[in-house]
Amino acid sequence: MDKSVARALSILEAVAGAHAPVRLSDVAQSLALQKSTVHRILRTLVSLGYVDQEPVTDRYRPTLKAWEIGMGALTHHPVRRAAAPFLNELHAATGETVSLTVLSGDDVLYLEKIVSPRPMSFSTRAGSRTPAPLAAGGQAILAHEPDAAAIVERVAARLLNRRDFDPDAFMRELADVRRRGYAISRPEPDVVAVAAPIMGQGGRAAGALTISGPASRLDDARLIDAVAALRQACARLVETVGQI
Amino acid sequence: MDKSVARALSILEAVAGAHAPVRLSDVAQSLALQKSTVHRILRTLVSLGYVDQEPVTDRYRPTLKAWEIGMGALTHHPVRRAAAPFLNELHAATGETVSLTVLSGDDVLYLEKIVSPRPMSFSTRAGSRTPAPLAAGGQAILAHEPDAAAIVERVAARLLNRRDFDPDAFMRELADVRRRGYAISRPEPDVVAVAAPIMGQGGRAAGALTISGPASRLDDARLIDAVAALRQACARLVETVGQI
DNA sequence: TCCTCCTGTTCCGCCAGACGGAACAACGTT
DNA sequence: AACGTTGTTCCGTCTGGCGGAACAGGAGGA
Numbered sequence: 074m075d076k077s078v079a080r081a082l083s084i085l086e087a088v089a090g091a092h093a094p095v096r097l098s099d100v101a102q103s104l105a106l107q108k109s110t111v112h113r114i115l116r117t118l119v120s121l122g123y124v125d126q127e128p129v130t131d132r133y134r135p136t137l138k139a140w141e142i143g144m145g146a147l148t149h150h151p152v153r154r155a156a157a158p159f160l161n162e163l164h165a166a167t168g169e170t171v172s173l174t175v176l177s178g179d180d181v182l183y184l185e186k187i188v189s190p191r192p193m194s195f196s197t198r199a200g201s202r203t204p205a206p207l208a209a210g211g212q213a214i215l216a217h218e219p220d221a222a223a224i225v226e227r228v229a230a231r232l233l234n235r236r237d238f239d240p241d242a243f244m245r246e247l248a249d250v251r252r253r254g255y256a257i258s259r260p261e262p263d264v265v266a267v268a269a270p271i272m273g274q275g276g277r278a279a280g281a282l283t284i285s286g287p288a289s290r291l292d293d294a295r296l297i298d299a300v301a302a303l304r305q306a307c308a309r310l311v312e313t314v315g316q317i
Numbered sequence: 318m319d320k321s322v323a324r325a326l327s328i329l330e331a332v333a334g335a336h337a338p339v340r341l342s343d344v345a346q347s348l349a350l351q352k353s354t355v356h357r358i359l360r361t362l363v364s365l366g367y368v369d370q371e372p373v374t375d376r377y378r379p380t381l382k383a384w385e386i387g388m389g390a391l392t393h394h395p396v397r398r399a400a401a402p403f404l405n406e407l408h409a410a411t412g413e414t415v416s417l418t419v420l421s422g423d424d425v426l427y428l429e430k431i432v433s434p435r436p437m438s439f440s441t442r443a444g445s446r447t448p449a450p451l452a453a454g455g456q457a458i459l460a461h462e463p464d465a466a467a468i469v470e471r472v473a474a475r476l477l478n479r480r481d482f483d484p485d486a487f488m489r490e491l492a493d494v495r496r497r498g499y500a501i502s503r504p505e506p507d508v509v510a511v512a513a514p515i516m517g518q519g520g521r522a523a524g525a526l527t528i529s530g531p532a533s534r535l536d537d538a539r540l541i542d543a544v545a546a547l548r549q550a551c552a553r554l555v556e557t558v559g560q561i
Numbered sequence: 562t563c564c565t566c567c568t569g570t571t572c573c574g575c576c577a578g579a580c581g582g583a584a585c586a587a588c589g590t591t
Numbered sequence: 592a593a594c595g596t597t598g599t600t601c602c603g604t605c606t607g608g609c610g611g612a613a614c615a616g617g618a619g620g621a
Contacts, residue, residue, distance in 0.1 A: 075361040075579075077608060078325040082365055089389040097569060107610050112570065114608095117319040121326055131569060135390035137419075137426060143387030144444025145333040146379035161432075175381075182381060188405075200388025319608070321579060341598060351581045356599065375598060 080106065081114045088115075088124055089139055094132035152280045153184050155313065156271065159282065159306045160187055166302055167295075169286040174210035174268075175279070177202065179224045179231075181211035189286060204228045206243055209268035210281035212256035216247045217270055217278045255300050256281075263288050267296060269303040272311050282307055324350065325358045332359075332368055333383055338376035396524045397428050399557065400515065403526065403550040404431055410546055411539075413530040418454035418512075419523070421446070423468045423475075425455035433530060448472045450487055453512035454525035456500035460491045461514055461522045499544050500525075507532050511540060513547040516555050526551055 087100050101111040115133055118124040122138050147153060156173050164171045164187040172186040180202040197203060205211030206228050215221040222244060229240045250256045255269045266285035273279030284299045291299065331344050345355040359377055362368040366382050391397060400417050408415040408431040416430040424446040441447060449455030450472050459465040466488060473484045494500045499513045510529035517523030528543045535543065 074364060075321055075325065075358055076577090077319055077321050077579085078358060078361050079365055081319065081322040081325070082367065086386050089386040091389075092393060098567085108569080109571085109610055109612095110608085114319055114322065116570095117322050120318060121323055123326065135386075135393075137387075137390060137394065137421065137428070139383065140387030140391045141426070141444050141446075142330050142333040142379075143381075143384030144442075145335075146381060147384045148442060148444070149336060149379075150381065177381065182385070184381075198388075198392060200385050200392070202385075320606090321608085342596085352598080353581060353583095353600085354579085357579080360599095 077114065080104075080110070081118065084111060084114050085118060085123060085135070085139065088118075088133050089135040094127055094130065094134040096132055100133075147184065150184065152271065152273075155310060156280065156282065157185070159310050160185060163282065163284065163302055163306055167284060167299055169284050169291070169299070172197075172210065172283045172285070174208065174214070174281050174283060176205060176211070176214050176218070179205060179227050181205045181208045181214065181281075184280070204232065206238070207258075207260065208283070209256045209258040209266040209285070210283040212247065212250050212258060213268040213270040213281040213283075214278040216251040216256065217272070217276060219277070221247060254304060257296070259288065265291050265296065267300050267303060269300070269307045271307050282310075321358065324348075324354070325362065328355060328358050329362060329367060329379070329383065332362075332377050333379040338371055338374065338378040340376055344377075391428065394428065396515065396517075400524065400526065400554060401429070403554050404429060407526065407528065407546055407550055411528055411543055413528050413535070413543070416441075416454065416527045416529070418452065418458070418525050418527060420449060420455070420458050420462070423449060423471050425449045425452045425458065425525075428524070448476065450482070451502075451504065452527070453500045453502040453510040453529070454527040456491065456494050456502060457512040457514040457525040457527075458522040460495035460500065461516070461520060463521070465491060498548060501540070503532065509535050509540065511544050511547060513544070513551045515551050526554075 083104055084100055084106075087104060088095055097111055097115065098108060100106075100115075101108045104111070115124060115126075119126060119133075123136055124133050125136055126133050152175060153173065160171050160173055168189060170187065170189045173184045174181045175184060176182075181204075183197050183199050183201050183203075186197070186199045197208075203211065205215055206225055215224060218224065222240075225240050225243055225247075229238055232238060255267055257265070257267045259265050264285065265288045266283055268281045268283040270278035271280045271282065282303055284303060327348055328344060328350075331347060332339055341355055341359065342352060344350075344359075345352045348355070359368060359370075363370060363377075367380055368377050369380055370377050396419060397417065404415050404417055412433060414431065414433040417428045418425045419428060420426075425448075427441050427443050427445050427447075430441070430443045441452075447455065449459055450469055459468060462468065466484075469484050469487055469491075473482055476482060499511055501509070501511045503509050508529065509532045510527055512525045512527040514522035515524045515526065526547055528547060
């Protein structure tokens, strides 16, 4: 199974995921690899153009080449292609932050996010992950996921002592979400988010559209409008593309 | 130089860059590799989560994992971080399409693009490339690039018979761009774009901001406004972050 | 100033493991 | 039914990745 390929990709992940240029020894230590091995692989990554090395500090940082090939994958992603115009439409109609999420493992992955011009505490960004049960979009998706219980349980185990998260109560809540057709969550004191699922084939959700903003602006009346806009957008989305 | 790593990444590029799920044989042929080699590497890429295989057709398609690590590289990109708020501001002020580009090899790379709600012929997208001399943003950058002549010559050789592109005339035009402080181009009949450089250290441009739209809407008066807004945004940008 | 502990880098012998030709099973087309 | 594909598997050869050890250079401390 091509050991060096696996190592090279894990090194690339480490370099790209760091907040600042990384040092060779840190990479070697965090991945439990030999320095000489990391050095050789980093040298090939440099020569391939995926990584470059700062001249003075000798630190390694990612190039935008990885991003380029990633963008290729994203732009051809069927759900994103289909949902893009509706995202813009929702943002134009409401003026709030609108995002598109899909399920990825036990997390929800933010494919796209059009932020409100009046910014709030910048929480998630395109390309970031959040445990599915903690995001409105994730709840909308999980409500139609056959093995939602298993996901919820794993997530509960993962953030064991983080906050009060009751799996059983959450599963009952999911039943409500499925019945209502939308999800609502208040992840932080002054933040509220509503989401509706993008229904795909087999009764499962291919993704979710979310509208979020400060609770002080999104009062009950505006939330009702937002939910209506979301559900209408999702309905037209699935009929536009038929089966995703 | 880790042959298998280089091969794996070129295979990943091929899979991610394709417009549709690809077949093993096509990858093998286009990269001049043995089928068994491609198969083995693809299997490791699948097991690492970078690629998955369609159940029925056995075709291979990219996962969003490559995009995730790429987004890590992008969000930590210094120029993009610094320029993001100004992009939003310019878009809010003008209502036109605003984009951020950097020089990458002989091309200009679109890091970000906020499209006008009134869309025009969708040309470039975030993550795509264009030969630097053919884009307004590229011209703004090249005007301050020491070896612009070499780049222009290579690009001229590359698109030899594509259109009438005169390197010498272009270099004279670049001098004007440098003196004026902004670039203007009309890549298609009804499209006009203006761009200003984001000046970095050493007198070189770290990137460029571009405003583009249909020529029918962007008349002379609006273009003058757009250029003023661009130059002001770029000036404040460099003073905000000091040395990029 | 010398010593110590880092760093990134280079060298090289060993042998794991990547390589690739060939053969395979499963479809689709002629 | 014969042929052209496809993706997949097998296996012998030997390349090329592996990693311990040694190196050069710099930072910090005594």
